[in-house]
Amino acid sequence: MTFLGMGLVFSHRVCFNVALVAMVNSSAELEISRPEPKIDDHCPMPESGINSSQKSPITEGTYPWTPSTQGVMLASYFYGYVIAQIVGGRLAELLGAKWLLGVTLLASSCLTSATPLLCDLGPVFVITLRVLLGLIHGMMYPGCYALLSRWAPAPERSTLLSVCVIGTHFGVVVGMPLTGYMSELRGWPSSFYLIGGAGFAWCVFWLFLVYETPAEHPRISISELDYIQKNIEVSNCKKRVDVPWMKVVTSGPVWAVTIAKFCGAWSFICFQSKLPAYLDEVLHMPIQKNGMVNSLLFGVLCVSIVLSGKASDLILSKTKLRRTVIRKAFETVALVGPACCMVSIPVVRCDADAVVALLTGAMALFGLCGGGDVSVVADMTPDFAGKIFGVSNAIASVPGILSPVLAGYFLEGNKGDINQWNCIFYISMAIYLFGAVTFLLFGSAEVQSWGTARTDIRFLKERTISTKERNLTFSVPIILSLDLDEPKK
Template sequence: MDNQVPPRKVPNFCSIRYGIALLLLLCNVIIMSQRVCMSLTMITMVNSTEPHGLSNTSTKEPQENIKNPVYNWSTEIQGIMLSSIFYGILISQIPAGYLSGIYSLKKMVGSALFLSSLFTLLIPLAAEFGEALVIICRVIQGLFQGIALTTQQVVWIKWAPPLEQVRLTSLSLSGLLLGPCVVLLITGFICDSLGWPMVFYIFGACGCALSLLWFVLFYEDPKDHPCISKSEKEYITSALTQQNGLLSSLPHLFAWIFAILAGHMSDVFLSRNILSLLTIRKLFTLLGLLLPALFSLCLLYLSSSFHGTMIFLILANATGSFCMGGILINVLDIAPRYYGFLKGFTNVIGLTGGLVASTVTGVILSQDQDSPWLKIFFMMVANNVISLIFYLIFAKAEIQDWAKETQNTYL
């Protein structure tokens, strides 16, 4: 009879896994501080009393400009500077998700935080040379911040026991909410007492120091950590023999991230008149239908390892969220008067499609013993491509005549 006692749960306050969650919390605080601080320093950086858009030179007040240089940037340039960081974040999502299954998480998270912090330190110098360099720095910042935010979630595959997944993940991600709070509390004080460049120097230096701490303290696998106790190591490794819950939740987590990015970017394109409304709807529908089809094919032919399979599966599911900026909101463009009715109607069609797909999948799995999943994935790809072609041909983005409200005029 086996009298082995299950591994004892290690108290939270003295565990390595909660130390890692705290490190990631601080990482996210720094990332958000670096992202948001320009929104507040811009008030001091720009001379609102001078004509904007004439040059990049600062005003002629030597004593004040020593700690607070002022630039003649137009409101349009200011808006581009503030939003440019999101372009970098958007670009980095898919490559970061793919590379996180290939390269060391320790190096990816630590290097991304360090490089984001380095370009934060360079912003005051870039401002002296011109607004274009500031925009470039912000885009590169966003690129590395996107890598850090995406790859850090993979840490919990090996470090989070199933019963603590939500707790550890929410603790680390809470830094994204705490960061803006920190910025609001101290940025004004720093600008007044030390000058706005010190805001970037302080947050950049803190990020560099934290990245070095990350390289020293983080290990990718509990069994490799030199400071972890035997009881905690046994608790984590034994609990992760039910790690399927976390792996199953990752596609939904990334789908949520992509949905937020899709909504933000579609509004940016529209508000800045970069693309027409119809083009925006078609672009995000194309991404939301074509990318899942592409990653599904990659899943069939390019996933030679467990990590590769997980990455392509996550991307195939998550990139469908781009439709949030396309076809899923298009009903509001063409018939706002009947939006509730039409959304309910399309939801019924979608649910019917889901029921049919489940039934067909079951039939194929029961009758085809050789390559059932190959047929299932090709059917999904074909459905996406046919739907996309139909949408690109017939999509509209203006209120239709049948959906316009009519006004009765009484004589």
Template sequence: MCATAPNETRNVKSSEHILDKVKSINQGHQGWGTRHTFVVLGFLGFVLCYALRFNLSIAIVKMVHPRSEADSSSSAKFNKTNTVPQSSGSQQICPRKLDNFALSNFTGNMHNSLTNQSFPHVYNSMSERQFDWTEEQQGTLLGGFFWGYVLTQYPGGKLSHVYGPKWVFSCGILITGVLSLIIPVVTVTFDVVGLVIVRFLQGLAEGVTLPSILVMLSHWSPVEERGRMTNWLLAGIPIGTAVIMIAGGYLINLFGWPSVFYCTGIATLIWFVFWGLMVFDTPSKHPRITNEELKYIQSNLTGLTTQENIPTPWKSILSSLPVWAIFIADFGDSWSHYLLHVEIPIYLSSVHGFDIETNGWFSALPQLMNCTLGICVAFLTDFIISRKYLTVITTRRVCSTMALWGASAGFIGMICGGCNTIVAVVSLNFAAAISGTSNSGWVVNHIEIVPNHAGTISGVANSVGNILGFVAPYVTGLILQNNSTLLGWQMALAIPAILSFSVSLFYLAFSSSEEQPWNKPKEEASLESSNMA
């Protein structure tokens, strides 16, 4: 009896600890908490980020002059409505088949009424201004944002670790929004050069946003909620893209192309005020957080150091195969991501003859499906991990493979579908929707393996991946410049199909979910080892 007493005591204490843990978790789940406010405002922040990033993608459809037949020697011919380019060669862009699906009848009448009666002088002087930009110039304009974007990824992560992510994230969005307000005037005054410079500056400002929000997530997301919180935040990416594609089409038809830049800029100013008042760097700095929620969050964070500014272990980062697995997966996915976001409005307009409003809806639908599937998968993966049906790394690999192989299959469907609009739209939606599973894959992986360097790793990964943000539109522009045909688009779509499948194999082979030994400073890691001993 006496021999078993210590074991019984330990068992009782262990049971009490488990009960306390369960009670803490239940308290943390009760009601609306400050972490939920952070997620909602962070979500809206990403909605604005991507609306600001891709407002040009929908506006450029109306900003560019329709091609005349005299231009056919170097690029596609365009009909009078600027929706159906035709090649002079044997390979022709598809004839328009969707007139009966056009959504512009009602808004077209409203457009005429508003612009002719309310503000004809202002509208005619700027809103109907169009530009003679070649396909190559359009590719440069669409990619100009990313020249600046890749340069501030690492600084954004490092600044967030040192000074706190709240203002790094919000000021990046604020500056991007303010610059959006001046785009119409700058473009009309300085043409291509002016617009490229503004887009470059917008990229510099917005480059800090993703690394900084991941630093905040490492402080605010309990392990049991990490997948859901990450997906709700990053759901702003497809939702923001969808909003600008849908609303942008109607705004342009009603008020002209400058309206999309003005609306997104004004919305950013309003959001910034709410973020500044209601969100804080960490739970411990929040003046209105309850003790129960604070304890719940802090007791469910793993791997974070108590030091505020730790050195970046570059040698360990660059020699880590699990880190390289994240880098390469992100790089391969980026081509698909930016082709879907940047080029699809042009593809739907030129290949399938969609008008501006129809274009907006069909460009937005893939993003809405991406968001829906991403959130559903997040809840499912959190459930699977919490019940231990699958290990964390198996879950990450399954989600990553679904995203990359699914996107590849979707692009192949678009290629094989040719001029079949239904096949093209279904394949496009599948490719975009299945990509939403990536937020439960490699996107969240670095918070698990190196939470103290999550912003830095994210910054480097995005710098590498987002190089394709300007390379992909530029290469697509070069392909279509001299081959603006169905074959040209099929060649452009084949690149992400091959790349997505290839990079998934590296991630499957070398990814991990274990905290890396170099995550913590040497002194802190040594202290933990001695305590365990």
């Protein structure tokens, strides 16, 4: 259910990116932009190949929005998204992760369905809607982490968190081509109605199928409950324990994973938001194929994240390698690999097949973060994963504000200019490499001394009574330090 929920949220997020190609009137846009540069800086209209079909008339929309205006619209989503990451973990505590996620997706579905109406009212209304949508969506990640921190056993954590994360990319895989198809078949507003409506159906199933903790689930077997409780690192202490924020802020490993997430997110968000425009304006790809290529790229990313998460768990269980070594190895390839692909794209220029191959390779390699930074926060701070991930992901979401605006600045009045796009590729390469070096030097996946809450003796007695009532017979030796400032052993 979290997989499907994250998929719907990201479908709500990216359908605007593809629909924007059909919404904007290119002719009107050129009239209020600077003159285009010489034709040698542009790719010729193709005669054959992946982008050979004639461009559909649907690409000529009704809104005269310039690249800079489009960049602000795309970036405005992250104005709210960044803020929500910080408060999402706390709201998951107050409301419960189940209710937070359910209400979040319900509100998202309402806003997505209302998008066509607000587009007619002007850019300010669209920007406001995108800010609200980002604010709502920002609650999803911390909520999912808080929920899975109570459900995911340590030996399967990378796999289960990867399944949750690929839900976001699955939403892109389905949402982008579906938007392109519906835009040609029924007009771009239909895609918002269809994808928004699917969210309402999900909310009904979520209400009746999902529970906050394994102990609350009425249909869980005793053996499964026992397995989860013995392999979970969350203390499950009923007493609320505050996050040691001073230690978090001064923690090198926390900053290392945050910087790695920031650098990986820069190019990912930039191309998630601007790739449809690149395929349309530079490679002259029709909107339906545009959506299909986007689907291909993020589909490869989905598969890569799942396989890398599973592979890292397998390596951890079958070898004596430390968890930190495994995480660093996966994360290094996940950032250095795409950097190599980015620097190669300017070399092939207008060869659409080669460009798509390089972009696909970049996404496949970036997916190795499923065995890298995806699980590191839960590894380091099992009791505070939701809150700390929320803050870390908030900082890592800042590229969502900066990268579309920067891309819009380069492309303003230079629509389809290869040289301007090459600048974007080179910037992405440098940022990827910086993130890889930082995580390699300072990253860690070991449980930090402050990463778990103190265990309450009274709660341990209550848990013993609970296990006796379930007719479970096993003994657990418990060693408590008399010095409460020492980490528990």
